[in-house]
Amino acid sequence: MAKTRQFKWRVEYMHWSPDGVEGVVMAINGKFPGPTIRARTGDTISVELTNKLLTEGVVIHWHGIPQRGTPWADGTASISQCPINPGETFVYTFIVDKAGTYFYHGHYGMQRSAGLYGSLIVEVAKDEKEPFHYDGEFNLLLSDWWHKSSQDQQIDLSSKPFRWIGEPQSLLMNGRGQFNCSLAAQFSKSSVPQCKLRGDEQYAPQIIHVHPNKTYRLRVASSTALSSLNLAIGGHKMVVVEADGNYIQPFSVENMDIYSGESYSILFTTDQNPSNNYWISVNVRAREPKTSQGLTILNYIPNFGSKIPISPPPLPPLWNDYNYSKVFYKKIFGLIGSPKPPTQYNRRFLLLNTQNRIEGYTRWAINNISLVFPTTPYLGSIKYGINNAFDTKSPPDTFSKDYDIMKPPPNPNSTYGNGVYMLKFNTTIDIILQNANALAENVSEIHPWHLHGHNFWVLGYGDGDFTTEDAETTFNLNNPPLKNTIVVFPYGWTALRFVANNPGVWAFHCHIEPHLHIGMGVVFAEDVHLVKNIPNEALTCGLTGKMFAKDKHK
Ligand SMILES: O=C1O[C@H]([C@@H](O)CO)C(O)=C1O
Numbered sequence: 316m317a318k319t320r321q322f323k324w325r326v327e328y329m330h331w332s333p334d335g336v337e338g339v340v341m342a343i344n345g346k347f348p349g350p351t352i353r354a355r356t357g358d359t360i361s362v363e364l365t366n367k368l369l370t371e372g373v374v375i376h377w378h379g380i381p382q383r384g385t386p387w388a389d390g391t392a393s394i395s396q397c398p399i400n401p402g403e404t405f406v407y408t409f410i411v412d413k414a415g416t417y418f419y420h421g422h423y424g425m426q427r428s429a430g431l432y433g434s435l436i437v438e439v440a441k442d443e444k445e446p447f448h449y450d451g452e453f454n455l456l457l458s459d460w461w462h463k464s465s466q467d468q469q470i471d472l473s474s475k476p477f478r479w480i481g482e483p484q485s486l487l488m489n490g491r492g493q494f495n496c497s498l499a500a501q502f503s504k505s506s507v508p509q510c511k512l513r514g515d516e517q518y519a520p521q522i523i524h525v526h527p528n529k530t531y532r533l534r535v536a537s538s539t540a541l542s543s544l545n546l547a548i549g550g551h552k553m554v555v556v557e558a559d560g561n562y563i564q565p566f567s568v569e570n571m572d573i574y575s576g577e578s579y580s581i582l583f584t585t586d587q588n589p590s591n592n593y594w595i596s597v598n599v600r601a602r603e604p605k606t607s608q609g610l611t612i613l614n615y616i617p618n619f620g621s622k623i624p625i626s627p628p629p630l631p632p633l634w635n636d637y638n639y640s641k642v643f644y645k646k647i648f649g650l651i652g653s654p655k656p657p658t659q660y661n662r663r664f665l666l667l668n669t670q671n672r673i674e675g676y677t678r679w680a681i682n683n684i685s686l687v688f689p690t691t692p693y694l695g696s697i698k699y700g701i702n703n704a705f706d707t708k709s710p711p712d713t714f715s716k717d718y719d720i721m722k723p724p725p726n727p728n729s730t731y732g733n734g735v736y737m738l739k740f741n742t743t744i745d746i747i748l749q750n751a752n753a754l755a756e757n758v759s760e761i762h763p764w765h766l767h768g769h770n771f772w773v774l775g776y777g778d779g780d781f782t783t784e785d786a787e788t789t790f791n792l793n794n795p796p797l798k799n800t801i802v803v804f805p806y807g808w809t810a811l812r813f814v815a816n817n818p819g820v821w822a823f824h825c826h827i828e829p830h831l832h833i834g835m836g837v838v839f840a841e842d843v844h845l846v847k848n849i850p851n852e853a854l855t856c857g858l859t860g861k862m863f864a865k866d867k868h869k
Contacts (some may be wrong), residue, residue: 318356323730324349326375326431327367333430333460333486334494335518340430341368341421347823348456348490348538349419349433355416356440372398375867376422377409377435377562378536379578379799381768385637386819389767389854391575392423393688394822394838397856405852407863414439415560416534416578418456428540428830429465430490432458436534437560446650447565447581452532453523457573457597459483459542459606460492472829477677480829483542486597486609489521498610499594502627507607514621520611522620527589538579540828543574543601543802544749547629548613549594553581555647561770561797562650570629572600572640574763576800576826589615592622598631600762602641637761637804641776648794649772656772656812658792661742665781666837667714668762668803668825670753671729677754678834679825684710684732685834686824691857693735693820697843701858704759706734710837720751720780720806727754731834738815742843746771746823747781747810748803759805762830768821768841770797771813781808781855800826818845 324343331340331347343349354360366373376390388409389395399405409840411417414437421431432454439445461468462484471478485492497503498520512519525531533553537544547553547570555564557580565582573579587593597609610628612619632639649655671680678685689696690707696704710732719725738744752759772795777785790810803809820843824836851863 317359318355319359319361320352320354322352322362322505324364325367326364326373327743332486332517333490334492335496336462336494338462339464341426342430345434347430349431350706351434351436351454353436353438354411355438356412356443357410359408359410362407363404363518364399364407366399366401366629368401370401372400372423373421373426374398374423375407375419375431377407377419378576379417380409380411382409382819383412383817386768387849389819390422391767391822393692394820395694396692396853397860398423407867411437413437413560413598414445415557416536416580417560418536418538418578419740419769420538425465425469425828425832427538428461428468429674432456432538434536446562447582448530449532450529450823452534454534455488456538457535457539457544458487458490459539460485460487468829469832472690472833473676475675482599482602482605484606486542486544486599486606487609488597488609489644491518491520492609493518497607498612498623499628501623522612522614523595524614524616524620525585526616527585530584532581533581533583535573535581537573537575539575541575541754542599542606543763544597545570545572545600547596547631549596549624549626549629550587551583551593553583556580558581558647558796559648559770559798559800562653562821563796564648564650564794566646567708568643571632572643574800574802576763576765585615585737590618591615592618592624594624594628600631600634604634604636633713634750641804644776647796649796653797656774656792656795657743657814659743660745660812663745663747664736665713665747665749667751668835669724669729669751671724673728673729673731679830680729680834681837682711682714682730683721684734685729686836687731687733687834689733689857691859693840693847694846695854695859697840698849699859699862701744701862704858706732708734709736710734720749723752723754725755726763735838735840738839738841740815742815743812744815745810745812747808749781749808750803750806752806761802761805762825762827762835763800763802764823765826766813766821766823768817768819769813771811773798773801774810774812776804776807776809778807781810786810815841818842
């Protein structure tokens with residue numbers, strides 16, 4: 316029987332020490348990370364969220380949940396709703412219709428960087444079975460942490476001249492990391508001392524307790540603001556079985572990459588020498604690392620949890636060994652029996668990712684337009700046919716064929732925009748993300764793109780310019796995986812396909828929070844006239860707010 320699971324949450328700032336250095340985090344009901352939601356397929360989640368921040372609005376996005384019939388509950392400021400004002404309460408009600416590993420996070424300004432996130436786990440319904448067996452499970456929510464506040468970071472990014480936020484001070488697992496000490500100091504050449512922990516510190520690692528000769532499911536999700544990560548369990552193989560809430564063909568790896576916005580389940584068997592403990596590590600990938608690895612301990616019961624493993628923590632692949640990541644990604648296929656993509660598309664977008672300047676500000680742009688959010692949420696302005704709420708002209712579907720992706724933009728000046736791509740109902744949409752050189756010579760960065768409201772099939776990847784021949788010769792239409800977040804590698808392209816069958820307005824953006832903040836996203840609108848029952852409370856700002864006020868006075 317499906318249930319309604321009700322929660323009452325308060326969002327507020329509190330003092331906290333995620334890595335041993337006290338700072339301020341955005342907490343839910345006094346917890347950082349926020350409480351874990353557990354539900355079963357078919358359940359309704361109802362979160363009554365009260366904003367206890369004194370001076371800023373807040374929203375929460377339920378990452379990976381398609382929000383069919385409830386697009387107003389997607390929790391994206393300016394898109395699906397108005398920010399919830401200080402002191403006000405908003406109720407998110409939605410159905411979780413697919414088992415999997417998900418998470419939730421702030422989607423306004425840089426509140427994810429401020430620590431507004433938590434896990435959302437959907438188990439199969441009581442009468443259903445997972446397509447694999449395990450004896451127990453654990454959950455790791457990965458994040459990165461800065462000692463500079465998210466407000467300061469936001470100001471840096473919006474300043475002229477631009478100030479980049481730099482690399483994080485710590486990597487966190489379930490909100491815990493170590494900055495001034497290391498769990499593995501004895502194996503390292505650096506001068507950081509060995510951590511002396513009682514275990515009850517806010518920054519003490521959450522130790523994973525296992526019994527020998529069992530199989531465990533590890534659910535991992537990455538809520539990082541910036542970092543791409545590589546995860547390993549020393550001495551243990553990992554079998555990857557789920558990606559972004561979708562079952563995949565199981566495959567075995569020594570370690571795995573996980574990008575911001577992705578989630579996976581892996582199975583591991585505790586078949587190693589039971590008198591030892593083992594490391595679980597995360598390391599920065601795809602940007603030159605300046606952050607120590609994140610660590611916790613896999614504790615074989617009955618050893619002490621604090622017993623340090625006898626070998627050094629696993630070493631990650633080189634940060635810029637992109638081939639390593641590509642090999643991993645190319646092993647991901649939909650589980651046999653998973654839905655297949657339509658073989659034809661109706662509309663194909665080619666989205667060029669560039670770093671640009673606008674009036675001296677540094678921005679990211681898609682087909683030369685840098686996204687700025689409107690005051691009135693698109694869902695409301697489109698539903699109620701309000702004029703002048705955003706650019707009526709849609710952004711271009713493609714970019715100039717002459718563009719040289721290997722060079723910095725010849726004319727770095729782009730423009731601000733907040734136009735929308737209007738998608739026709741039930742059409743099949745292809746998106747080719749085309750990466751390019753950033754503003755500096757010989758630099759092209761990785762970008763994990765996340766689509767709201769949908770899963771998409773990942774049809775293929777390639778290096779250099781995308782061509783139509785690439786589509787014909789390399790696309791996998793047979794068993795591509797379904798995902799909601801996918802990376803575009805430096806100087807490469809990534810192709811994905813989805814069916815526009817979910818009425819609502821959906822963001823598609825780089826999940827690196829500072830990149831979204833400076834324009835790296837687009838907006839899709841799908842048959843908004845079919846959306847029913849938008850609660851007025853979702854739209855009490857901007858022009859929809861004015862409209863409601865007028866109606867009241869009539
Ligand atoms: O958006 C970014 O800006 C910096 C750099 O390109 C300019 O300082 C960086 O590494 C980003 O990812």
